[in-house]
Amino acid sequence: MTEVLHGREAFDNFVKLMEQLGIQCSDLLRSDIMDSLKNENFDLVFVEAFDFCSFLVAEKLGKPFVSILPTPFGSVDLGQPNPVSYVPVFNSLLTDHMDFWGRVKNFLMLFDFSMKQWRIQSTFDSTIKEHFPEGSRPVLSHLLKKAELWFVNSDFALEFARPLLPNTVYVGGLMSRPVKPVPQEFENFIAKFGDSGFVLVALGSMVSICQSQEVLREMNSAFAHLSQGVIWKCNPSRWPKDVKLAANVKIVDWLPQNDLLAHPRIRLFVTHGGLNSIMEAIQHGVPMVGIPVLGDQPDNLVRVEAKKFGVSIQLKHIKAETLALKMKQVIEDKRYKSAAVAASIIRRSHPLTPAQRLVGWIDHILQTEGAAHLKPHGLQQPWHEQYLLDVFLFLLLVTLGTLWLCGKLLGMVTRWLCGARKLKKA
Template sequence: MKVMIEELHARGHHMDVIRASSSWYIKADSPHYHTIHIPQEPVFEDIFGEFLDINFKAQQESASALTLIKLAKDMFSMMSNIHYLTGEMVIQMLEDENLVKYLLDAQYDLVLTDPVIGAGAILAKYLKLPLVLNARWNIGGEGHFDIAPSPLSYVPVPGSGLTDKMNFMQRVKNMLFYSLIVFQQRVLVGRHYNAVCDKYIEGGCDILTLHQEADIWLFRTDFVFDFPRPTMPNVVYIGGYQCKPSQPLPAELEEFVQSAGEHGVVIMTLGTLVKALPSEIADEIASVFAKMPQKVIWRHIGERPSTLGNNTLIVEWMPQRDLLGHSQIKAFVAHGGTNGVQESIYHGVPVLGIPLFFDQYDNLLHLQEKGAAKIIELANVNRHTFEQGLKEVLHQDSYRENMQRLSRLHRDQPITPMDHAIFWVEFVMRHKGAAHLRTEAYRMPWYAYYSVDVFLFLLTAVGLLMFTTAIMFRFLCCRGRRKIKNKQQ
């Protein structure tokens, strides 16, 4: 949310940012906001590290049913632990009388938070403030499924690897994945937050309802990228809101890029959570790069690949946005994170995707379905598959043409996604909420929402009518028979 906070600050708003003292990315000091520190041990990085090791192993090996079950168990355990620790952090905040007094006295206009963890939503409820959510994801999965009609017949569940065109067995798979999401959200994760709600929120609450009560939900996606689906009035689509025109590269990097000549440059990065691939896979990839006529810029931290060629520049950090906007960049080898996918669309650069975990496969699948990317799963990455995939993306014109078509569609908007996002944040401030855009469906019990009670009532009414009609016919028939019998006598 750093990009949005900087923009809000530039427009004259004042912000307090609550951060764990062990936060990876949120700086303790900033000219754009005042920081409130919550003491916390640096445990999250260790948790993700363990999960990455398990995930790599599962994808590299021929995954048996037992391996997959163990992976699912470890993933659920990791997610539960993260949300338990977050719940403990909320308790720590609400037990701090000085902090609570400061938060109440500050007279904030709203709470802007990421719904992937539940702390911000609980805090907004406790402080009785309007709530704006800034992410597509929540504690259990994808936010649309919490607030909008989501027919499983054509709305794929993230993680299922499905598109909006499903046959019967794929619809069965989609239903099973949705069941796992519901289990994770309501049973595995939600209980940690619900216990906090019961203790500190008058009348109690649950985390799902808190998210459904949000005034505005800023979704970092749009329908250039996403599959069409039902939505709601308080969902604001801001896909690519962090994207900006590229800036000039540092002199040394610009010189390297220009030295590629007509062949151009390939860039590769697997995001901030993954510093390096296993050495055997990195060596395979490096050997392919070494044979290419293109120059390569590769964000790689760790042991230097033994097969690295002279055409490949290894860096610990790269100006990804500025590189993607450079005319010399011909392809982007990426893991499929949200930022990278949206920036590749904005700049029109085709993608060779190596998804690792979470939403990355689904993100890349959206691009592949639109003809703008090719996916190679980690388990299938070797010298042959990587070279074949990279050459396909580089030399088949359809990939670049399709991505540039998506770029034109994405850019053809009346206002920029950032301006759209800021307008709705300020709208909530001006009107102290946006309850008129929020459906009241979440207040309904499930049987009323799905009209099960109406169906049973109508079924009962029809049954009674049919039963009454049958009784009447039987009565009239019996009476008629008696009259005939009396006449005959």
């Protein structure tokens, strides 16, 4: 995180993190915990897709499993239809409305994404070799497609429309909780600003710990330009001693984010772009200014901007004047609020809640003894069959063969005609 906040984010660092998870996975698979799990009579295993170890645990137990994807759709290859003409590749920072050069970029980034997926998944190769006998060693990319169901932590209110397999269900907002009254200390602060309302600032727990003091200074100066009050999740112990806190700012090391987002006087949410934070903001129809830091956050905020209920600014570009301008833009232009409310209606108007969808689908596959009826045969086809490369090659050979044969016949006819003319002249 410190590397990222200093502008040195690198894919290699993420690979090193996954290598550590692979080592931990080896320790887990050889531990007594696995013996105790084998003694339990599970019907189904529920796994989380960030740490691939959970897939290996399910495979070791020999049980069917369902998986939840906590990151945006497309961050892991689930074997979904992926028309690159309008489905942006993860980290491409494109929308579903691509011009020609956008489609070129998206096509090329598909290969980059595939190579990165291979590198990430290969960090578990030694773990698989150690704990699975030769001849029956699973391949992680195949295990992902083996899941009975995929629950994706997103929603059509945020995600671009795209084709989905029947065993894929959006459950964005699964972590939403009933709104509670805001604690009195926050109500007292909000009341000072009357109808101007307040701005909520929460950049995630990791950023709050590692945030540089220079960024804190710039943000504090930006907030001082607002007529609204600002409730900022920021560790007071890390506050620069030489910086005076703006008069309209309250910093706290904890805040009830969901309850504050539901408050009638909130005007703006400044967020790092974490998926759960965005889902909570959509739930309550709150426009956003995003400051993405790493991982899926830039992609999430591309969608926020495309749906027009927020804007984003790069962390390295954080200057007081720029940030203040962005915040005022979103607060004063009512189109952002209207778009956020429209997204909230989409999010809330599902016939079933995310929890009801998740539980209902799990009940369904338990009653039907699996989800084979939801999985297309294409998931079992080799890639050259899936993309009809064998068919194209066959048709190309037939076409070339036919052209060659026609050429030969034409040559024979031409020679015969030439020979006949010579005989007549003779």
